[in-house]
Amino acid sequence: MKYWKIITDDLSGYTIGARHEVLGIRRQKFHIELEQIGFHFGMQLAQARSTSPQRTSLVRRGAAYFEMSGPGEFIAAAVLFALMIVIRVVNITRYAFDSDESQHLHVIWGWARGFVQYRDLFDNHMPLFHILFTPIFGLLGDRATILYAMRFIMLPLYFVAAWCTYQIGTSLFSRRVGVWAVILVGLYTRYHFVSVEFRTDNLWAPLWLLCMTVLIAGPLGVQRALTAGLLLGLCFGVSMKSTLFLYSIAVAAPATLFLVGRQRLEQSWGYLAQCVVAFVASTATVPATIMIFFALKGIWPDFRYCVFDFNFLARGTSENSLVHRSYLALAIIIALVIVFCVARQMIRAADNAGLAFRRGFVLIVCVSYFLAIKCFWPVRSHDDDPPFYPLAAVLCSGALLAASNALMGFKSNQGRIFRRMPLPAFLAFGEIVVLVAMQPIWKDRTRPETDLLRNVLALLEPSDYVLDCKGETVFRQRCVRTVFETITKSAIERGLILDNAPQRCVETHTCVVATTLIKRFPRDTRRFVKRNYLAATRNLRIAGGKLKPSATNPHYCEFNVTIPTVYEIISRGENVSGTLDGIPYNGARFLAAGPHTFESKSVPRDLILLWAQAVARHFTPFEHHS
Secondary structure (H helix, E strand, C coil), X not given: CXXXXXXXXXXXXXXXXXXXXXXXXXXXXXXXXXXXXXXXXXXXXXXXXXXXXXXXXXXXXXHHHCCCCCHHHHHHHHHHHHHHHHHHHHHHCCCCCCHHHHHHHHHHHHHHCCCCECXXXXXXXXXXXXXXXHHHHHHHCCCCCHHHHHHHHCHXXXXXXXXXXXXXXXXXXXXXXXXXXXXXXXXXXXXXXXXXXXCCHXXXXXXXXXXHHHHHCCCCXXXXXXXXXXXXXXXXXXXXXXXXXXXXXXXXXXXXXXXXXXXXXCCCHHHXXXXXXXHHHHHHHHHHHHHHHXXXXXXXXXXXXXXXXXXXXXXXXXXXXXXXXXXXXXXXXHHHHHHHHHHHHHHHHCCCHHHHHHHHHHHHHHHHHHHHHHHCCCCCCHHHCCCHHHHHHHHHHHHHHHHHHHHHCCCCHHHHHHHHCCHHHHHHHHHHHHXXXXXXXXXXXCHHHHHHHHHHHHHCCCCCEEECCCCCCCCCEECCCCCCCHHHHHHHHXXXXXXXXXXXXXXXCCCEEECCCHHHCCHHHHHHHHHHEEECCCCEEEEEEECCECCXXXXXXXXXXXXXXXXXXXXXXXXXXXXXXXXXXXXXXXXXXXXXXXXXXXXXXXXXXXXXXXXXXXXXCCCCCC
């Protein structure tokens, strides 16, 4: 009866023919309304009448809560979300480790062993990330599988970022947009692979998203500004790249205020000034506290060099030609014009001033950050993008769902398809295909790093030094302070940083070199390593060399030692006997740097001089190690 009353209401003034026409139109509109809350043309009206909140299925209640077109869309979203989590968990144990992961873990290892970041261990990041994870590392201890554990520990931070993405999407558009934004960004390859890793960016990005969530969750106030500023300050505690966040907010806030209008927002200049002061003061609290702490500990010069001076060296690595700057300026102007037009349309389409400001603010923040990181930041890397992707996913999801709603109005088969499955669902399925193609879940690409750590723990004592590129050996002291990355390589080529790795190897009696990233070593260091270290595994070289007999006496060998340490002379399948430097050879012996001689009692075959500790632990060129 209720249905009939809705359809036939106020028809008394129509003729019989007109009544039938109006009834048909109203039935069609009512069916569309039913369809939008989860009912379809094939459903019996009796079923629709009898459905109540108590008797409605979980799927229908979920579809209604998330404002979806029907149960089909809800099921698709749930399946995609579940697949996203499963693929993420699998890739934690399958996706290849990045060198940055072991670099951060090495710094954390240093804190856990009583070393001080910047003074004892070089690192060009702010210290908050490393300090926070040091107690967890201390509980886990030195183990070859520790990178897997640290990746899993980062998983809650991923869910924080996902929750923030959902909240931002809900604040700007709807719960439906929030859900699809989480799925789209979670399955996007660049975001997915970076967010799997153990790196500062995966604490940095959630803190930034929390800051944005707080800023747009309600009307601007001093308390909200203080909270958001504190979260941005924590971002600065993780990375000084947070300057880009502050820049983006500084650009977006006045630009959006101009587009929306201060009078429409009903905010006085005085109150806005209070909010700005509260935000800036709160933001400065965390980085200022960190700087004061290191200054009081007498480490300010080391801190300043690592965090500021070293990173300023990156300015020489970027492209500064006139042609490049001209194209860059043109691209920025075009982008700003487009963004201004889009933001203006979004603001006009909003129902109220608050919603208009939030939408315009997020759009301009998103674009200004992207332009700044791509155009002005000296060293560009894929790991700088995670803060951008969730905001972009929210905006893209809103646009795709608006397009889906428009396509639903068509009476063709395509219209029926989009009534049951929106555009973001098709895009998400495509993302899964690309994701699995790039990293097949059945392929384990993490073995090289775990094999390296296993070999390091087996071969080296805690007091032994090692030469590596960035700290990928994690659990042992590096003989050099320098970290061989993009900035360092450029600075060495320009003569701003000295490559003293060979000298440090000699001074610290470093007998092991990790070679997984040997191509990143400076040219002179690579030559030094190949001359003075022998490959014992696929990822380690050991101090020593091959002994070549004299052309005139096959029993006699002359050789030079560069790394002063305890050596042993070995041969494949037979014991070695003779005289070393005129003294009978009967086992491992310390050899100083310089020339030495060995005379064998028998005709030698494949004689090798090798660090004695490696021989004792069966790390020789004759042994098979992974």
